[in-house]
Amino acid sequence: MLDTLLPILLFSALLLAAIGAVRRVRLWRQGRPSSVPVIKGLMQVPRRYLVDLHHVVERDKYISHTHVATAGGFVLAALLAIVVHGFGLQSAILGWVLLAATTSMFIGSLLVAKRRSPPPSRLSKGPWMRLPKSLMAFSLGMFAVTLPTAGILPEGVFQSGLGWIAALVLAAVIVWGLGEMFFGMTWGGPMKHAFAGALHLAFHRRPERFSDGTGGEHRSTGLKALKLDDDNAKLGVEKPADFTWNQLLGFDACVQCGRCEAMCPAFAAGQPLNPKKLIQDMVVGMAGGSDAKYYGSPYPGKPVGEHEGHPHGPIVARQGTSLVDPETLWSCTTCRACVEECPMMIEHVDAIVDMRRFLTLEHGNTPNKGAEVLDNLIATDNPGGFDPDSRLHWAADLNLPLMADKQEADVLLWLGDGVFDMRNQRTLRAFISVLRAANVDFAVLGNEERDSGDVARRLGDEATFQTLARRNIQTLSRYRFARIVTCDPHSFHVLKNEYGELGTAQTPADYHVQHHSTYISELVSANKLTFKAWKGGSVTYHDPCYLGRYNGEYEAPRDVLKALGIEIKEMARSGYRSRCCGGGGGAPITDIPGKQRIPDMRMEDVRETGADLVAVGCPQCTAMLEGVVEPRAGIKDIAELVADALIIETPADQSPQRQQAPAAPRPALEVAS
C-alpha cells in the first residue's frame, strides 16, 4: 500500500509546493523591478550558502552543527525520497544512504528541540514550536518506510495485518512531515526560510557581500543612491510594494532566529524597535493582514495585534496606525548590528532608510530636531546651523595649511563637523599635533569643506545628501592628494563608500580614505612617532560602528593602543559585536524615548571591564559616552592618547618669524586640558 501511497503523497506535496511557490513569487513580484542575473545568481547559491552564510551561522556553533545535520540530512533525504519512494528505485544502497540522511536529520531535530526547551526570548514561538516535531515526523517517517528498501526489514513488512496499521500510522506521520517540509516551505510555514532564503542568496541586492573565491574584503555597506531626476517618481518607500522585489524576497527569508533582536541597541534600550519584528511586519504587509500571528518579542511598548498592512497600503499612516509606527523607524541608530548578525543576510538598514526617505522627502515628517538639522544643513552646510565661514575658528592659532593655498598635499585632512564642537576640537588638535610630529604633508579644505551628508542621508534626506556630496566632490576634484584622512568614521564611510556612486567621468569620487587610527597605525609602523611609556590606568576600546562593522577596521586602533604600551581590556561586546553608542543614524536628533539610554548601557559594558578609560575613535561616540553621568570611565580619542604620549624632538614653533634652536625632548604641549 505504501508503495502506492508514497509516490502519491510525495508528488502531491511537490505539486502543492510548486503552486505555493508560484503564489509566493507573485507576492514578491509586487515589488519594484530590480534586474538581477538570474542564472548566474542561482549558480552562486551553493557557494554563498556554504561559505558566506555559513560564516555567519557558525558564530553560534550549536545551531551551526544543528543546521548542518538537519538541513543537510533533509536535502539529501528529500532528494532520495523522491527517487526511491517517488520513482520506486528500490536500491539497497540508496536505502542505506536515505537511512543515514534521515538519521542525521533526526539527530538535528533533537538538537532543535533541545534549543527550544525552553526557547530563548529572541526565538519566535507559535508555529516554530512545532518545527522540531515536524522535522522528527519527516525523518522518522522516512526512516521507517526506508527500512525495507535497505533490507533491514523484510519486503512486504507493511502488508501484514499489523503492518497495515503501522503503514497507516507511518503514512500519517509522513503526511505531517511532507506538509511541513514541502507544502509549508512555499505556503508560509517555518520552512519558508529555506525556499526564500536560497533565492534571496541568488538574487541578493548586494551581491558584493559574497566572496567569489578570489579573496579580499567582501563588504557592501554604503547606502544606494536614490534617483532624484524623475519628478514623478515616488521618493523612498511608502508601501510594501515600493520595495524592490528582491528586498521583499529578502524579508521573506527571515528565519526569526532573533539574533538581530539580541544585538539591537534600540531594542535593548526599550525603544520601540525590534529588527526581527520589523522584517516580519514587512512580510505581513507584503501578504496583507495583521501582525497578530507574530510570535516573537514585540516592539518594546507596542502590543502585537494592533497593526495591519497591505502591499499597496501605507506602511506608516499619516494619522493613526497602519503597519509600522514612525517612532519604530526613527529609533534605529543604523549601527548595522542586525545586518552583521543576520544569517539570512537581510538588509534591515537599507529598508529602514528607504522608509525614512519617504517620511522625510514626501511627508516632510522628520521628528524632533530632525527638521531643524536638515534645514541647517541646507542653509549652512552644517547640522548645527553655524556660520559656514567659521569652520576654522577653533584653529586660528594652528596655522593649518589650506588646500586652496597648497593645491597639493599627501594627506587631505577632512575635519568634519566636529570643528564646531569644543570637545571634538581637542581631538582634532591632538591629531594635528600627531601629524606635525610625524612631519606629514597635509592640508585642510577649511571653509570649503561641507558636512559629508551622512546625517542627512540617514535621516532620509537623500536630496540634501546628494547636494552636499556633489559639492564636496566638486571641491575635492580641484586638488591633488594621495589620501583623505579623517577622525570621523561617518565622514570616512560616506567619502569612502557612498561618494563613488555620485562621481562623474570628469569628477570621479573614488578616494583613498583612511580613518585617523589607520593612518596613525601606518605612521607607527614607519617609525615616524616616538612615545613615552604609558602611565595611565587600564583601557578598553570602543569600536565605532561606522569604522568597525561598516568598514571592517578593527585592528588599526588596537595596534595603535598597543604601540602606546596599552593592554586593552576588551569588552564582552567588541569588534563586530560592538554595541553602538547610540549616536548614529541621526538617532540623537530624532531622540525616540525608551526605558534607558543606549550610551548608559555602553558605559555599563565599559564598567564591567574595570577600565579607567575608554579609547574611542569617533566624535559621535565621544559625545554620547561623555554624556553619561559620572562616575564613569574617562573617554579619550585615540588621537588624544597618541598626542599625550608623543615625544617631540623639536618644539613646534608656531611663530613664522624665527626658527628655534632644538631643545631637549619634551612632551607635546598644546592648550592645557
Place this chain on the structure above:
Amino acid sequence: MAFEALFKPIQIGSQTIRNRVVSTAHAEVYATDGGMTTDRYVKYYEEKAKGGCGLCICGGSSIVSIDSPQGWWSSVNLSTDRIIPHFQNLADAVHKHGGKIMIQITHMGRRSRWDGYDWSTLLSPSGIREPVHRSTCKTIEVEEIHRIIHDFTQAARRAKEGGLDGVELSAVHQHLIDQFWSPRVNKRTDEWGGTFENRMRFGLEVLKAVRAEVGDDFVVGMRITGDEFHPDGLTHEDMKQIAAYYDATGMVDYFGVVGSGCDTHNTLANVIPNMSFPPEPFLHLASGIKEVVNVPVIHAQNIKDPNQAQRILEGGYVDLVGMTRAHIADPHIIAKIKNNQIDQIKQCVGANYCIDRQYQGLDVLCIQNAATSREYMGLPHIIEKTEGPKRKVVVVGGGPAGMEAARVCAERGHDVTLFEAGEQIGGQITIASKAPQRDQIAGITRWYQLELNRLEVDQRLGTRADEATIQDLRPDVVILATGGRPFLTQVPEWGYDADTDKSLVVSTWDILEGRVEPGKNVLIFDTICEFSGVSAADYLADKGAKVEIVTDDIKPGAAVGGTTFPTYYRSLYEKEVIMTSDLALHKVYREGDSLVAVLENEYTGALEERVVDQVVVENGVRPDETLYYALKERSRNKGQTDIEALYAIKPQPCLQEPGEGFALFRLGDCTAPRNTHAAIYDALRLCKDF
C-alpha cells in the same frame, strides 16, 4: 557650540587673535634685573597662553625713556637693547601655545616718584603736581618732546626685534600722552597745547613715528580712557572726538578703553573695580568709543565670567574682552571653558589683592591662587597625581589653609578627610563675606566647595576633631588649620569675658557673624586697620547704628589696599561713620546701661571718653594651638615643618624617610595670624609633593 562669540578669531592689524579674550596690560612688578622680562615674567605669560588666552598685552606702563622711572614697580624697561633677547624668550613662550603677545609702552610723565633710583626730574606738559604720587615735575621742553618721541620709536623697534606681535601706546591713567590731551594738566600755549589739534600733537607724532619705525606688519594699538570722571577732565564726548581723530589716521590697529581717570585715590579705585562694583561698570564707555572708530575695541573692567564675556561680545558692545584678573585667578580659564569644566574655573572675586600689592610696589599675587606668577618656582596650576604611596590625610579646619590643603592632597590622589567645626567651610572668608559690598569674597569658598565635592573629599562638617577622632582614622599626615580666635584678652582693661553678656567688648567676628545684636551707638576700636574693622563699621552703620571707628594707626583702614579703601570710605562717609585716628583704647567700664570707652591719644597721652552702648574691638587673631600641642609629641616630625624644603618648594623630608606615626603640619592662622594668600600659599607649597 556654546561661547561662539568668545571663540571667534579676530584680526588686529597684521595679527589673527584666536579668540576674543585678552589679558590686558597691567603692571606685574616681575621685571627684575633692571626691567628685564626674566624667567618669572615669561612663565607667568606662558601659563596664560597655555591656558588658551588669545592675546596677552604685557608690561603695563613699560617705559621707553630713562627719565620715566621703572624701578618703583619693576616695570619693563624698553629704553635699552638689552631687553631684546628677553623679549625673544617671552615671545617664543607665548607663541609656542598659539597665543599672541604685545607690550604696553609709555612715558609716564609726571605720574611716578622721583625720590629714588636715578632721582629723575619728572616731566609734564605744564609742570603741574600729581596728587596720587605726590609728584612734582618740570615743564617739558620741545627738545625733550622730540627725544621722547624718538624713544618711543626705539622701544617699538625693540619690541618688534624681540619677536613680540605689537605695542600698545598708553594714553590712559594720565601718562604723558594723555597729560598732553587734558586741558586740566596741559596749560601750554605753544603748538603742543591749547587747541584740540595742538593737544593731540604729541600723541600723533608718537604714533606717526612709531608706525614709520615698525611698518604695517606690526600691531600698534592705543589704550585710552572712556571718561576721566573729573569735573575738569576729559569727558566721554571728548574721548570720542580723540578716538575718532586718531582712528582717522589709519595708523591705530585697536583701541583699549578704560573707564575713569586715575590720578586721585578715588578715581583710581574705579580703574580696577573691586568686588563692590557691579559687573562691567564702564562697558558703555568702551561701547561709545566703538561707535566712532573702525578698528577693534578692547575693554576690561570687571569681566570675570565666561557667560558675561559671551553676553558682552554677542551684544557687540566691544570686540574683545579683557579678563585680566580672571586670568590672574585662573590662567586656564579658556581651557576650562573649552573642556566643559566651567565649574572648575577659579573665578576672580575682586578682592584686588593683586593690584593693591602692585600699588605698593610689591609683586602681583592672587589672593586665592598661590601658583600664579610662581610657575617658575614649580608651583603648579594643575596638580598631578602622585606616583608615590597613597596617603591617608586628615585636615582639621575648613578655612583657606584647610580648604587648599584638602584640595591639593585630593588632587594628588590621597584619601582626604576634612574636619570643620562650623556648619560650612570657609573659615574667616565666611565672616568677611557678611559685610556690605563684601559678599563676593565668598566666591573663594564656593570654588573650594565645588572642587572638594568633585574630588570626593570626605567633609565632616559641624564636627570638632579631637585626638581620638584623628587617631581613629590612622592618618599618615595630619594638617592642622584650625585658625584662631579674636585676641581680646591682650589688654585686661578692655573687660573682655568669654560670656558675651558679661563682656564689655565684643569682636568684629561677633558682629559680622550676627552672634551679637548690633548696638545703637557703637565705638569700634581697630588697631589692625585691615578689612575686618571697616567691614564691621560698614555692617553696623548699615543696620542703623551710629558708629565711630577709632584707630591708633594713621587712619582707619590704613592697611586696606589702594583700590579698596576708597570704596569703603565712600560707603562709610555716606553712612556718616566717624573715622578717628591716633587714639588707642585704654579702658572700658560700665556706667549704668552705658559703656564708657577711655581713649588715649597716641602722641600726647591725653585721655578722652566716649559713652556708647557697644564697644567692638579688632585686635587680630590669636592662634588656636590646643590640638597642635595635644598631637605634637606623638607625631613623627614633632610638628615641625622643614622650612628650607618649604621655601624651596621641595618635598618635606619627614615624608621621604621611613618613620612611625603620622606627620603633623600646621598651616594658616593657627600658627600665626597672616592672611588668606599666606594660608593658601603655604598649603599649596607644603602639600603639592605629598
